[in-house]
Amino acid sequence: MDFKTLHLGDLPELLFLQKKVYESLEDKEVLQTLTEREFKEIIAQGFIIGAYDEGRLVASRSMYIPTPDEGEHLADDVGIKDKKSVIYSEISFIAPSHRGKGLQTRMGRQLIEMVRADGRFRDVLTTVMPGNIPSLKDKFRLGFKIRKTTYKYNGKKRHVMHLNLSQPYVRSGEPTRVHYTDTGWMLENGDDYVGNEFDGEYISYYRK
Ligand SMILES: CC(C)(COP(=O)(O)OP(=O)(O)OC[C@H]1O[C@@H](n2cnc3c(N)ncnc32)[C@H](O)[C@@H]1OP(=O)(O)O)[C@@H](O)C(=O)NCCC(=O)NCCS
Numbered sequence: 410m411d412f413k414t415l416h417l418g419d420l421p422e423l424l425f426l427q428k429k430v431y432e433s434l435e436d437k438e439v440l441q442t443l444t445e446r447e448f449k450e451i452i453a454q455g456f457i458i459g460a461y462d463e464g465r466l467v468a469s470r471s472m473y474i475p476t477p478d479e480g481e482h483l484a485d486d487v488g489i490k491d492k493k494s495v496i497y498s499e500i501s502f503i504a505p506s507h508r509g510k511g512l513q514t515r516m517g518r519q520l521i522e523m524v525r526a527d528g529r530f531r532d533v534l535t536t537v538m539p540g541n542i543p544s545l546k547d548k549f550r551l552g553f554k555i556r557k558t559t560y561k562y563n564g565k566k567r568h569v570m571h572l573n574l575s576q577p578y579v580r581s582g583e584p585t586r587v588h589y590t591d592t593g594w595m596l597e598n599g600d601d602y603v604g605n606e607f608d609g610e611y612i613s614y615y616r617k
Contacts, residue, residue, distance in 0.1 A: 410512070412519055415469065420448060422466045423459070430502040439541050441562070443500055451499065456523060458516055460507070468503040470516035472496050472533070483534040486569040487556040491531075496524055498535035498572075501547070506589060513543065517551045524574070531575050536567040539592050543606055554578050554617045555604025555612065558595035566592055568604070580605045584613035 413616050415423060421500045424445060430440050443451070450473075475482060476490035484492045498520075524530050535553065537544050538555035545568075553570040561567045585602065587594050589612055595604075602614040 410419070410467075412458045412516060413461065414455065415452060415459045416594060417449065417452055418482065419459060419466065420445065420452070423448060423469055423574055426469065426504060427500075427502060430504065433505050436540075438515040438565075439538055439544070440502065441500070456520060458519060458523075460503075460512055460516060462507065467507045468501075468512050468516065469519060470513065471499045472520055474500040474530075483536065483569055483601065486559060486572050487534065489532055489534075493529070494531040496530045496533055498533055498548075498553075501544075507525050508543075514550050516545045517547060521551065521572070521574075533572040533574065535570050536561055539566055539568055539589065542589070542609065542615070545589065545612075549607045552577060555595075555599070555614075558592060558599040558602050566596075568595070578603060578605070580615040582616055584615055586611040586613055588612075601617070 427442055431437065431440055434440060451471050454474050456473070457469065459466045474496050482492060483490040484495050489495060501516065504510050511541065520532070524533065533553070535548065537548055539558065548570050551572060553572045555568045556571045557569045559567065559569065585607070588610060589607065602616055604614050606613045608611050
């Protein structure tokens with residue numbers, strides 16, 4: 410499967426794919442769709458790729474450079490002072506016909522390489538809905554850690570996840586294994602722990 414950077418001319422097909430994916434979702438909460446304007450900005454920033462199968466766009470993944478003064482900046486959730494070092498892992502969506510082949514994570518690896526090559530960023534941040542297992546698996550496989558579980562976007566429960574490109578987190582001590590649905594524990598104790606890995610059922614947390 411070919412990956413390529415998307416440009417303005419790809420926008421109609423991208424919006425069409427997003428609509429198809431959204432309509433196919435049982436739980437609409439998992440996907441915060443983007444507007445045409447937001448995609449235009451992401452395309453202008455250059456960190457958006459698509460996967461093509463026989464010339465048809467079947468998946469897309471992107472990153473987004475937030476402005477340092479935006480409200481609810483994720484850097485504030487994890488205590489990063491230099492907001493210029495931050496890029497967000499944004500939206501991913503895969504056509505239902507192409508799920509389960511690890512496409513999301515392969516596109517993620519390519520984007521992270523693009524971000525490293527760019528050289529301006531040290532911290533990749535993102536939010537994940539605690540119940541979205543494919544998304545959680547993807548983030549942990551790419552090296553993201555859960556830094557906090559909190560309420561974002563008008564009261565929605567979200568993990569704030571962080572990938573430090575220059576100094577990967579090194580765990581120490583004994584893990585506390587927490588079931589991925591036990592968000593009560595995470596909301597209460599998350600500030601003192603880092604969620605380091607996920608076996609599909611339990612997340613292993615280590616004291617900071
Ligand atoms: C989330 C999404 C991007 C994953 O893409 P994908 O390329 O199919 O993901 P993968 O093939 O890497 O699958 C990831 C894992 O999740 C698992 N998985 C998928 N659906 C699952 C479910 N409903 N329950 C439990 N596990 C599930 C897969 O088995 C796989 O696990 P494994 O690798 O250990 O076998 C895709 O499903 C999608 O587009 N969903 C709708 C939009 C969305 O949720 N986007 C993410 C938020 S921006």
